[in-house]
Amino acid sequence: MSVNFDGLGLSADLADTMTRLTGVGARLARIIARNGLDGNLAEAAGTNAGGDGQKALDLIADDMFMDALRDGAVCHYASEEQDEVVDFGAGTLALAIDPLDGSSNIDVNVSIGTIFSIFPAAETPEASFLRPGTEQIAGGYIIFGPQTALVVTFGNGVQQWVLEPGTEIWTRVADPKPLPTETSEYAINASNYRHWPQPIRAFVDDMVAGAEGPRGRNFNMRWIASLVAETHRIITRGGVFLYPGDDREGYERGRLRHVYECAPIAMLVTQLGGGATDGADPILTALPDRLHARTPFVFGSASKVARVAAYHDLPQDETNALFNKRGLFRS
Numbered sequence: 001m002s003v004n005f006d007g008l009g010l011s012a013d014l015a016d017t018m019t020r021l022t023g024v025g026a027r028l029a030r031i032i033a034r035n036g037l038d039g040n041l042a043e044a045a046g047t048n049a050g051g052d053g054q055k056a057l058d059l060i061a062d063d064m065f066m067d068a069l070r071d072g073a074v075c076h077y078a079s080e081e082q083d084e085v086v087d088f089g090a091g092t093l094a095l096a097i098d099p100l101d102g103s104s105n106i107d108v109n110v111s112i113g114t115i116f117s118i119f120p121a122a123e124t125p126e127a128s129f130l131r132p133g134t135e136q137i138a139g140g141y142i143i144f145g146p147q148t149a150l151v152v153t154f155g156n157g158v159q160q161w162v163l164e165p166g167t168e169i170w171t172r173v174a175d176p177k178p179l180p181t182e183t184s185e186y187a188i189n190a191s192n193y194r195h196w197p198q199p200i201r202a203f204v205d206d207m208v209a210g211a212e213g214p215r216g217r218n219f220n221m222r223w224i225a226s227l228v229a230e231t232h233r234i235i236t237r238g239g240v241f242l243y244p245g246d247d248r249e250g251y252e253r254g255r256l257r258h259v260y261e262c263a264p265i266a267m268l269v270t271q272l273g274g275g276a277t278d279g280a281d282p283i284l285t286a287l288p289d290r291l292h293a294r295t296p297f298v299f300g301s302a303s304k305v306a307r308v309a310a311y312h313d314l315p316q317d318e319t320n321a322l323f324n325k326r327g328l329f330r331s
């Protein structure tokens with residue numbers, strides 16, 4: 001078998017679905033590695049329900065996953081690239097997917113990925129996905145980077161496989177460790193600073209102020225613009241990721257999609273002892289109101305995520321105050 005999930009207690013339907021996902025992942029890895037040799041995968045190809053421009057690879061990946069899953073155990077297929085849930089008819093599972101995450105990085109040869117979330121199927125296609133992330137039975141991603149890897153949780157720890165290059169063989173490697181608690185790295189698209197709500201500005205201001213500021217130490221920043229790649233870095237060495245809502249039109253609830261981006265990442269990170277919120281409240285217990293709903297998203301080392309929430313509790317004059325006057329977190 002090209003991938004082995006033995007010993008993890010998966011139902012036959014879940015194991016079959018994972019085998020189909022990893023099969024497509026292996027084939028996509030080859031296609032991605034041949035970008036520019038067989039055509040341009042970053043070519044503009046349309047607009048999706050969320051209003052985002054689609055690239056050729058977004059549509060190729062969506063077609064491949066849909067074709068591979070259609071005659072298996074998945075009856076409800078929800079994708080970033082499909083306006084509505086696709087109803088395959090029979091099956092016990094519902095799968096939501098961001099077939100290609102980090103599309104803006106396709107043409108620059110930077111890590112991209114696939115994010116997926118699996119639920120037991122509900123009565124109707126909509127009901128399968130408009131539910132809290134705590135009901136997921138699997139959440140994970142495939143990262144297409146220098147290495148292609150699968151990182152997934154089935155609700156009992158997090159497991160990882162690496163693709164043998166040029167094959168469809170996935171080899172299980174050491175499980176990711178719990179997230180480090182003391183970390184000094186944060187990830188946010190700082191070009192939106194002027195649009196952020198005050199608590200987010202204050203949180204970032206205090207890190208930018210470094211050793212001379214209220215936090216009394218220096219921090220480092222990374223922004224890849226691929227949620228999968230940021231997640232892989234954070235589960236490997238800790239840190240915190242923020243994509244808040246902001247005052248740009250259409251960004252009131254941030255950019256990231258609740259069902260097929262944030263909920264599965266939240267499940268993974270929580271399994272590793274980390275936190276995942278919308279800035280203040282947990283993602284996993286929140287109810288998305290529609291398939292393509294967006295949500296502000298903060299995740300990573302639990303203490304950092306809790307700190308962001310605490311900034312939301314500060315009185316407004318404290319978040320407006322000059323950083324040296326901010327009392328709460330002087331440490």
Ligand SMILES: O=P(O)(O)OC[C@H]1O[C@](O)(COP(=O)(O)O)[C@@H](O)[C@@H]1O
Pocket residue numbers: 052080098100101102103104189225226227228255
């Ligand atoms: O370009 P921005 O605003 O920094 O947004 C980057 C974010 O957008 C995304 O690329 C959205 O995902 P898609 O590529 O699947 O639309 C995330 O991976 C990333 O975190």
Ligand SMILES: [Mg+2]
Pocket residue numbers: 098100101102227261
């Ligand atoms: Mg995405």
Ligand SMILES: [Mg+2]
Pocket residue numbers: 058080098099100101102103
């Ligand atoms: Mg996408």
